[in-house]
Amino acid sequence: MIKQSVIENVLQAALTSGGDFSELFIEDKYVNSLTLRGGKIEQSISGRDFGIGIRIFSGLQSIYTYTNDISEEGLLIAARRAALAIKGGAAGTIHPLHPEHITPIHKILLTPNTVEHARKADVMRQANEIARSYDERISQVGIRYLDEQQHILIANSEGKFVEDTRIYSRLSIQATASEGNEVQTGFYGPGAHAGFEFMENLDLHHYAGEASRIAITMLHADECPSGKFPVIIDNEFGGVIFHEACGHGLEATAVAKNNSVFANRIGEKVAPDIVTYIDDGTLPNEWGSLNMDDEGEKTRKNILIENGILKGYLIDKFNARRMNTEPTGSSRRQSYRFSPTSRMTNTYIAPGTSTPEDIIASTEYGIYAKYMGGGQVNPATGDYNFAVMEAYTVKDGKIDRPVRGATLIGNGAKTLQLVDRVGNNLAHGAGMCGSVSGSLPVNVGQPMIRVREITVGGTKGE
Structure with a gap:
């Protein structure tokens, strides 16, 4: 992401006005979101977001700023500006950064970014068909697919230097039941800290069926x-x-x-x-x-x-x-x-x-x-x-x-x-x-x- 030497310089710059702790949060996130209505993909959005947050403590005072400028000069300017809000004494010092390994506790089998949209859309269409076929009174079904891949790096003036990658997947299902003037909805939104294998292993008959069952059950409830x-x-x-x-x-x-x-x-x-x-x-x-x-x-x-x-x-x-x-x-x-x-x-x-x-x-x-x-x-x-x-x-x-x-x-x-x-x-x-x-x-x-x-x-x- 950013050179360790640059990170150290920015952490030190953040302490120039007397802060006693500084921290960088560096994030690189990919997001894919698809929406299905009426049996058709209505919206498909893919994006990337990159930025850096800078935080400074001075006793019980906390200052936070963020920037999309990843140049060393831009980061130093952001850090020094934030530091000006600290009313402290002499500049603090930072400890040498020590890269730390975090053992992953989540098994990721299929990174969503490697999966073509057609496979994602197929899961949505299956859920839509199951929800719609539950009962003829199901008048509308909305399906939203979401996956995120977030890579972060955290470094602070106490010497912490650690990275992690997080992957989330979720399928949200909303069914609407109508009869005469009565309208009711049902919802289910399973999600996991997992890859696309989560989607492929979902019991769609359960989740989509439950969304429709709730809507139908409530249609003529007392x-x-x-x-x-x-x-x-x-x-x-x-x-x-x-x-x-x-x-x-x-x-x-x-x-x-x-x-x-x-x-x-x-x-x-x-x-x-x-x-x-x-x-x-x-x-x-x-x-x-x-x-x-x-x-x-x-x-x-x-x-x-x-x-x-x-x-x-x-x-x-x-x-x-x-x-x-x-x-x-x-x-x-x-x-x-x-x-x-x-x-x-x-x-x-x-x-x-x-x-x-x-x-x-x-x-x-x-x-x-x-x-x-x-x-x-x-x-x-x-x-x-x-x-x-x-x-x-x-x-x-x-x-x-x-x-x-x-x-x-x-x-x-x-x-x-x-x-x-x-x-x-x-x-x-x-x-x-x-x-x-x-x-x-x-x-x-x-x-x-x-x-x-x-x-x-x-x-x-x-």
Whole structure:
């Protein structure tokens, strides 16, 4: 990418106004995106993005800038300009750079950039055909294919010099069902930190079929009752509710500023004994996994809550200074245009001992949320509001009628305390997470769980 000697000169230039730490993040990314509608490829975009981010610390002051100018002169100008914002003393010094090897944890069999678009389009057409043929009431299907290949180099004034290549693949399927004036949609979006082999091995009948089944099921579902009920949340993407309502509150981005309900509570009981909450960036080929984070730290398995006790947070390098602790391999950013901060990778509730059948059978009346939709959360308070894409009532220990218009309303910390059953069927779902350092691939996961009481917003009173 750029000569090591040039990197050393830029790191030193960034410290000219008294900074005590400087860092370069060099990124070279290739992206391929295809969209299919009406059985035809509607859009095909391929692009390359290259740039460099420069970050400087001086105590608890942080400065960030980025540039597309890769000449030594251009980089030195950018570094010195950023350094002017630091009100320090004498220029800091850098340690000699020591190239470090990161052992890849993800097996990549088929690099997407070596695969012709025709093969990618063929997978999309197969998914489209499966989704459309599910039922004659499927009126529209949209398929989006995405692959990314990102090569990064991270160097800093402490001597770190490390490179990594990341490859992501995802297929998003949306089916629309129509009958008369009724219209409903279903969605599934599997993804992985893997090459094109992921696409070729996808069970398209499952994913495309599920997107259509959800849309058809919800087409003539009853209106959801409103009130406070026990709520069973199924596995996989059901974990999004705790990702949003609890996970963000465990990131140092919020904790270090005391903008979290979990701040200063290490060692406290925050959930029942049956709840263990984990963020693990080392799971092979999972959508949210990384060999290393965006500060060059190896990712790890961070146990955040263990048997109900708050054990730790997700911490980046800068917030580690604020908290007087060490980073946890949790620093992430969308691209060189963003300064990194603490973010989740693959976050999930660990499996328990209950079976899904037992959880449902032991529920006299409640709501079963099979697939979650989108939602909103206030990270400072944990208050959330989530739509349910596919829901049912539960009566006398059995799943009853499908209902639509269901919304789950509550507070993450309080909801966590009300979990009374945890299943044994852990699964993960792929999604995108937005925060101050951009939009990132993350997994959310859990086994089936039951929450003793959640306020359910519906379209009819109970």
